[in-house]
Amino acid sequence: MENNFIYGKNPIYELLLKNAKRINKLYIQKNFSFDNRMKKIVELAKENKIVISQTSLNKFYEYFEERPNFQGVVASVSPVEYIDLEDFLAIKKDGFKKLVILDGVSDPYNFGSIIRTSVAAGFDGILISNHRSCPLNATVEKISSGAINHIPVIKTTSLSGSIDLLKKNDFWVIATKMDAKDNYYEIDYTDMNFAVVMGSEGKGISKTILNKADFTVKLESDFESLNVSNATAVILYEAKRQIKIKENTNLR
Amino acid sequence: MENNFIYGKNPIYELLLKNAKRINKLYIQKNFSFDNRMKKIVELAKENKIVISQTSLNKFYEYFEERPNFQGVVASVSPVEYIDLEDFLAIKKDGFKKLVILDGVSDPYNFGSIIRTSVAAGFDGILISNHRSCPLNATVEKISSGAINHIPVIKTTSLSGSIDLLKKNDFWVIATKMDAKDNYYEIDYTDMNFAVVMGSEGKGISKTILNKADFTVKLESDFESLNVSNATAVILYEAKRQIKIKENTNLR
Numbered sequence: 484m485e486n487n488f489i490y491g492k493n494p495i496y497e498l499l500l501k502n503a504k505r506i507n508k509l510y511i512q513k514n515f516s517f518d519n520r521m522k523k524i525v526e527l528a529k530e531n532k533i534v535i536s537q538t539s540l541n542k543f544y545e546y547f548e549e550r551p552n553f554q555g556v557v558a559s560v561s562p563v564e565y566i567d568l569e570d571f572l573a574i575k576k577d578g579f580k581k582l583v584i585l586d587g588v589s590d591p592y593n594f595g596s597i598i599r600t601s602v603a604a605g606f607d608g609i610l611i612s613n614h615r616s617c618p619l620n621a622t623v624e625k626i627s628s629g630a631i632n633h634i635p636v637i638k639t640t641s642l643s644g645s646i647d648l649l650k651k652n653d654f655w656v657i658a659t660k661m662d663a664k665d666n667y668y669e670i671d672y673t674d675m676n677f678a679v680v681m682g683s684e685g686k687g688i689s690k691t692i693l694n695k696a697d698f699t700v701k702l703e704s705d706f707e708s709l710n711v712s713n714a715t716a717v718i719l720y721e722a723k724r725q726i727k728i729k730e731n732t733n734l735r
Numbered sequence: 736m737e738n739n740f741i742y743g744k745n746p747i748y749e750l751l752l753k754n755a756k757r758i759n760k761l762y763i764q765k766n767f768s769f770d771n772r773m774k775k776i777v778e779l780a781k782e783n784k785i786v787i788s789q790t791s792l793n794k795f796y797e798y799f800e801e802r803p804n805f806q807g808v809v810a811s812v813s814p815v816e817y818i819d820l821e822d823f824l825a826i827k828k829d830g831f832k833k834l835v836i837l838d839g840v841s842d843p844y845n846f847g848s849i850i851r852t853s854v855a856a857g858f859d860g861i862l863i864s865n866h867r868s869c870p871l872n873a874t875v876e877k878i879s880s881g882a883i884n885h886i887p888v889i890k891t892t893s894l895s896g897s898i899d900l901l902k903k904n905d906f907w908v909i910a911t912k913m914d915a916k917d918n919y920y921e922i923d924y925t926d927m928n929f930a931v932v933m934g935s936e937g938k939g940i941s942k943t944i945l946n947k948a949d950f951t952v953k954l955e956s957d958f959e960s961l962n963v964s965n966a967t968a969v970i971l972y973e974a975k976r977q978i979k980i981k982e983n984t985n986l987r
Binding site: 592596599600602603604605628629630633666668702703704705706707708709710712713714716717720721723724727 | 882972
């Protein structure tokens with residue numbers, strides 16, 4: 484599957500000025516003689532905390548063979564726009580908001596599948612870090628089965644800072660942890676804005692983030708842990724189940 | 736990822752006699768001049784309802800390039816042994832048995848992930864049909880993260896017949912259906928042997944099977960349906976949740 488790429492100095496410079504958030508990564512040719520425009524590109528990329536990969540000319544030809552006219556720089560971009568957490572918080576909604584936070588989920592199949600499930604379960608947004616996370620790309624878009632166009636994805640340069648901001652804005656943060664005391668179904672998801680934090684496939688949730696959580700919950704398993712996309716589905720649908728039952732009770 | 740293959744007439748003939756169930760598919764060279772052994776192989780394969788693929792010599796070289804000594808026939812085999820439904824039913828267990836039935840799940844990622852979730856959720860077996868289903872292969876084994884070795888997989892040539900046999904053996908059959916009246920969480924999973932039937936990614940559950948189900952349940956979605964592996968995780972963990980809560984209540 485093809486990724487979304489933008490080639491050449493001018494288009495990338497313009498994108499960095501106008502919508503740097505769309506850029507997942509910059510590939511810059513190793514030993515390329517930098518002109519002023521290229522220096523400016525590197526500067527803007529660093530300001531926006533975009534990952535830069537120094538790539539040999541051979542690798543360039545290998546990755547981007549059909550577009551050799553790359554002028555030393557290629558940007559991998561998201562097929563949709565990311566939004567800021569502030570903009571997400573500003574969205575008006577009747578009732579409570581539900582957010583999924585991914586701390587370092589790096590597999591595009593898991594990420595795409597989590598997007599699809601989040602929309603299906605009626606969640607309002609997905610927050611990812613721009614480090615250690617799979618970016619939005621064409622694979623993720625395909626696996627999400629189009630769901631990517633139905634939910635805002637928030638990209639942050641500091642997960643920790645974003646969680647502080649969420650808590651200030653009346654969100655409760657729920658983190659999953661193997662050895663937590665409470666089960667995921669022992670939380671009442673029906674009367675608060677909340678964010679569920681899911682950890683990476685290998686490492687789980689980082690300690691800093693765990694320490695900031697209001698609740699930690701476990702998802703018990705008779706074997707190893709679940710795959711992160713399945714674990715997310717279980718928790719999001721438990722929230723959906725509780726909310727649905729409460730709505731039906733209120734209707735009676 | 737490599738599949739598991741067995742090459743050549745004699746090894747395949749022996750396997751057909753002793754453990755035909757392990758064979759997922761036979762590749763037989765197109766226009767190959769059949770000797771008696773080969774005729775016998777085809778005969779045994781048909782008796783055991785094994786899918787036979789007529790494959791051109793070019794394709795043979797392409798698929799199995801590192802093993803050109805295939806004598807006109809290659810078998811793709813499961814990395815683990817399948818068991819019969821009768822043997823599954825004969826396994827002794829305290830308490831109720833829980834089975835997952837896959838009606839035509841063809842994606843190896845979904846299949847592998849469902850195996851992992853089934854073990855995690857404490858299910859006792861997985862039943863698949865030998866038609867329209869992804870067979871157990873090396874990809875499935877890897878995605879299952881080793882779980883394949885912790886749960887019996889039952890392969891049947893007639894899903895419909897197997898469901899009849901399950902019902903005769905005191906199993907209740909629960910099928911998922913988009914427009915069912917009840918939600919998946921409105922079933923009591925705690926006081927019966929049951930089998931949850933999940934449909935294929937594209938087509939859902941076939942009509943014959945739906946008609947045999949004791950219950951049909953829906954899994955509501957605000958978007959399209961969930962990916963089949965996520966949907967399975969949600970339902971299996973709802974059963975696990977109910978069983979856990981009942982156990983804790985009984986302990987008090």
